[in-house]
Amino acid sequence: MESIIKGKPVADKISENLIKEVEELKAKGINPKLSIVRVGAKGGDLAYERGALKRCEKIGIITEVKEFPESITQEEYINELKKLNEDSSTHGILCFRPLPKHLSEEQIKYVISPEKDVDCFSPVNAAKVMEGDKSGYPPCTPTAVVEILKHYDVELSGKKVAVLGRSMVVGKPAAMLLLNENATVTICHSRTKDLATVTSEADVLVAAVGRARMVKENFVKEGAVVIDVGINVDEDGKLCGDVDTDAVKDKVSMITPVPAGVGSVTTSVLAKHIVKACKMQNNA
Amino acid sequence: MESIIKGKPVADKISENLIKEVEELKAKGINPKLSIVRVGAKGGDLAYERGALKRCEKIGIITEVKEFPESITQEEYINELKKLNEDSSTHGILCFRPLPKHLSEEQIKYVISPEKDVDCFSPVNAAKVMEGDKSGYPPCTPTAVVEILKHYDVELSGKKVAVLGRSMVVGKPAAMLLLNENATVTICHSRTKDLATVTSEADVLVAAVGRARMVKENFVKEGAVVIDVGINVDEDGKLCGDVDTDAVKDKVSMITPVPAGVGSVTTSVLAKHIVKACKMQNNA
DSSP states (O other): OOOBOOSHHHHHHHHHHHHHHHHHHHHTTOOOEEEEEEESOOHHHHHHHHHHHHHHHHHTOEEEEEEEOTTOOHHHHHHHHHHHHHOTTOOEEEEOSSOOTTSOHHHHTTTSOTTTBTTSOSHHHHHHHHHTOTTSOOOHHHHHHHHHHHHTTOOOTTOEEEEEOOOTTTHHHHHHHHHHTTOEEEEEOTTOTTHHHHHTTOSEEEEOSOOTTOBOGGGSOTTOEEEEOOOEEOTTSOEEOSBOHHHHTTTSSEEOOSSSSTHHHHHHHHHHHHHHHHHHHTTO | OOOBOOSHHHHHHHHHHHHHHHHHHHHTTOOOEEEEEEESOOHHHHHHHHHHHHHHHHHTOEEEEEEEOTTOOHHHHHHHHHHHHHOTTOOEEEEOSSOOTTSOHHHHTTTSOTTTBTTSOSHHHHHHHHHTOTTSOOOHHHHHHHHHHHHTTOOOTTOEEEEEOOOTTTHHHHHHHHHHTTOEEEEEOTTOTTHHHHHTTOSEEEEOSOOTTOBOGGGSOTTOEEEEOOOEEOTTSOEEOSBOHHHHTTTSSEEOOSSSSTHHHHHHHHHHHHHHHHHHHTTO
16 A cells, blocks of 8 residues: 655645635735745745745735845844834735844744734744644644644544654644644653654654654554654755655555655645735735 | 652742742842732632732742722723733732633733743743743743652653643643653643553653542552642542542552642742742842
């Protein structure tokens, strides 16, 4: 049986629904718009930006990119962000992070309007993720994990889910979102003893630890569902996930590949958040 | 071996340290103060208030109680809260919750100053708990759980911890605080399948589910440490925890009783938060 489950069908399905929603909004004279705020031109940021712009264009969401030089000051960055907060023509703001070291994320995260914060930069949205308050915007990547599991009809209620990794961008919010789906969630990390034993008890394993192919055959339960969030480059310069897919794919029932797995769903989630934000801001 | 570990020695130790800190602050002309905001006069609120006032008095913290009638409006409540935010003579604000139904906690929680919010009402503090940012104020009860474990030298790093319950006042923040201590944390709840099997794998079990004596002998591992956060009244009107202490106490290595366990540490944690807030507000 082919266990590889790709992200594309999930992304396509989300996009398909959004295209209709955006058409309806446009018929009412409402034009959803995303503003991207980028400092400098890091390769990773540019790659994600290209994907996001392409996805938004396909769906009918207007986009703008505010690119600033690395020399931008804290005050200037905050002023630009405040302008976007107040600009009623834009509904979603995506700030590329991490910011250069001379800018204080610790201060800036309180400036972005929670209502426009489509990728969970604001503590208000982080708190909503923890509370299970669906009016907020969880980070796009862990939301994509849940979207994939739902798309492929993976039962979560009462199931044992192990989340490997405890970052604020993936691990912790993924744990909260899956808890919200009534899973029994175990959060594992670098300090976990007998890691393979712990993860191999899980019905669903979400790997988000950032170590190339560290999840081997003995880490997974027979028939488990594995979501590989990692994006790593191995010694040969090849893109790979946190899971040794070849070693694992015959043992599990489903596994997302890297590339073409979770990563291909995140921009659709971003678009979904923009449309939601646009609707809420327009009471539409 | 006696496995019952009481809260009092933990509370006494925390208080002892705080008495010294408050003396030092007073020598500098700084007088730590707690403001309690209470609507109506529910028995549970009054009981906790008495304990908090007594604890603060012992430590040298000034207290005031703002009692409002059930008829207080949303606007009036918010105005009173804003006055306390701006009053530089008070450093910690405790709002009794739940508020009467005509008041919107959803709105009010954004009003309390995060710097004075000593029991995690503000989403800013909830987000800090999730981030593991120690500059904030986690809720007093889960913090008391961690204080007890540390006081009794319970190793947490790498250990399996099961948290039974997923509320925003205990379960979820307890999970985040224990994760911060490098434990491998499993969050269980009413939908967890084979609950006893899951909890009986834990080195440390935190029960915070609010069901009288539901944790039986088969729920715990031989030699485990059990922290019983529940406060329930059984059919005979007797106060009891979530754990069937008599059935469990000979199997585990340590267990907190109810009463005289976690509950006796929470007001000391509250006092610790007030002193911390006072110091931060005075750069002392």
